[in-house]
Amino acid sequence: MSREQEIITSTQTGSHCLHVRHETGLDIYIMEMPGYHSSFALFGTKYGSINTRFRLKGEENYTEVPEGIAHYLEHKLFENEDCDAFVQYARTGANANAYTSFDRTAYLFGCSENFAESLQILLSFVQEPYFTKETVDKEQGIIAQEIRMNNDEPGWRVFFNMLKAMYHNHPVRIDIAGTEESIKKIDADLLYKCYNTFYNLHNMVLSVAGNVNAEEVLALCDKLLRPCEDQGLEELYAEEPQTVVRNFVEDTLPVGVPIFNLGFKLRPQSGMELVRSELIASALLEVLLGPSSKLYNDLLNEGLINSEFEADSPFTGDNYFVLSCGGETTEPEQVRDRILAALEEAKQNGFDRESFERIKKVHYGSMVRSDAVVEENASMMLNAYMAGVKPFSSVDTLASITYEDALRFLREELDLSQHVLSVVHG
């Protein structure tokens, strides 16, 4: 089979990987890491909980599917006609799993031997769906318990409550696993419809790293990947206002100390603009709210927060962009007011330039750490594909962001009125 390929090298760390555009339409990223025993592989599709409304080239109407179906499909794909993929992996010793998030589903395994055999299993079962009424119905109980487990998690609840209070229409506001009601509407036909739409190799990526040999990986891909046509997938997101639904939401669960998330709704971005903005936004939050900031230490000294308080990584994807922070406090409204005041002050008067440069060093250190970890590299390449950029874009862009970029971002992109405070009390 024919392939287009290129070596992509990080200008900052010197690390490199191979990118292959396979004839079948699949993007393949391979990072050989000499000296490592283990390998890690991810086979992912741009299909997550937000992809609820779509159509293919030539279709007039959009299809709308029940909440939680991408996650349901992930569960069911492990089961083929002959046997469960976990049973097949058991024969190679690999440690396999899968996850569904807002904008992607990925099937993965890690191993320290029998890599080729495990990769063969991965490439095979993801391309061989098998859904029947019986197998689909059987999963209802398992997923219902997963939904209940998540609902009992205060961290999960406080985050989703925040998203629901922030987004009017965007499906990022729905739970990844759906609800006990919505999953009852899922049947084998709907699963096939979603599978055939999103599990098209033109919409997918294979990312492998560690003790792997590129030629061996590509030979297996040539053998196992099934050519498919680009179906011209189109997705529709309901129009989303720039404003939040409400500024405050609260809930109760058994918790020892109340927990909170404070989030800000930002203008959605994509591609390299988003890569830069994510780096700038994380550095900004770290400078203004992180453990070395004046605000953090004032709140800590006054007993209003503890070390659980932290600024989260930017939460971004197709048409959503959220900056948030959170932790434990008995006085969430007071903490919110102090954070808003500190951000407003920084908007007006700027912030410490030296701190900003120091935080850039911290981010560089974090990327160097990840660079030596097999799983992190495989995930980094998958994330780059999902974001529509090249691997190493983050680490290579980091050096070029400036204090002036950050100040502009703070003043122009962060609208403090568009915040949501979400609290879970005991």
Place this chain on the structure above:
Amino acid sequence: MKETTQNLGKGMDLVQIIEPKFKTNTIMVMLLVPIVPEKNASYVLAQSMLTQSCRKYPDNAAMTVKLDDMYGAGLSAPVSVNGSVMSLSVRGSVIANQCALHGEDLLGEMTDLMLDCLFDPNVRDGAFDANEFRIQRKELLDSIQAEINNKRGYAMLRARQTAFVNEPDAYPLYGSQEEVEALTPEGVYAAYQELLRRAVVRVYYVGSEEPAGLSEKLTAAFSQIKDRAPEALPFEAPSPCKSECAHVTEQMDVSQSKLVLAFKGENIPGEAFRLFSAVFGGTPFSMLFTNVREKMSLCYYCASRVIEGKATLIVDSGVELANAEKTHEAVLAQLEAVRNGEFTDELVENAKRFMVNILRGIGDTPMSCIAEAYQRFYRHDDADVEERIQRYQALTREDIIAAAKALREDTVYLMQQGGTK
């Protein structure tokens, strides 16, 4: 990879693992003591004080700035339990010198910082700094209160308290709220001095470069401690099985119930016990996963794990209350099936491959190197990875059946959904 062990004095060893592929250097100083329950609170609080500030960096802000300057170096104070031994550690991790952008000696800085934390803490007139103490005590109190937030973890904690009742490790690791509230800066500093005298010290260094002068600096620092008397460490503290299984039920306002079962057995060899668990419930192809989750659709998770040093196996599951008894019976039925040899040879071979895969992956991260080296220490077992793999390969289905037969049900804990605690 090159590993060396060097004795630095009474009850104190330095283990150095040099692996050129790593891009970070990690130093972990472990202080190991037999658990004395009433000392837990003061020891844990003392240890947490060490990494928040020291005399040179006297508050959280100053310490964070220092760590940030070192490219976001990590400094933490993990605490764990093995058998009836408490491990209180200070761990520092920093990117390797060759990755520094301006030629800084980051490893040297990290070594000095850790020694400052351990031997020049934020102390005045024989007491920890009062303000830093106040912050850290609140931190510990919040941690105790927040244990309930993670329902699976909390259910496990409560089950352990019943399973190991009247044993030192049943006691809350962080002490009780009342004990923490009663602590003073003087008392906690005195507890730290005592800890330094009582503890067996294991120092692990894992990195890409030789740490210049580390052993000399550690020797000099620890030699300042007078009257060091490291105590014997009860890593093996098998928990006796109760004559009658204990049943504990608690109500909580949650939407999913949690079922935790503890089984105990005497004299089950370590490898056989762990392989049994992999067959029974420790893998996604195990009997519990295949039957209780996949075939019976009773739960999202139903898994087993061995608690080392306690001769105990824990099974935990999140279930609908109406299915709790059915799940309990299903777990017991699977255990009975193992006892009766009702499992395939293929399952045994798959479990062995699973264990081998984990073992061969050791050495790809600094923490896996430290964990493996520490395991050899607390198991009093010098076998290297290859030897351990051979031990697993030599096990038979009879060893697994024997492990299952040796186990008796000791504790049934149920967190019931829908109630109020």
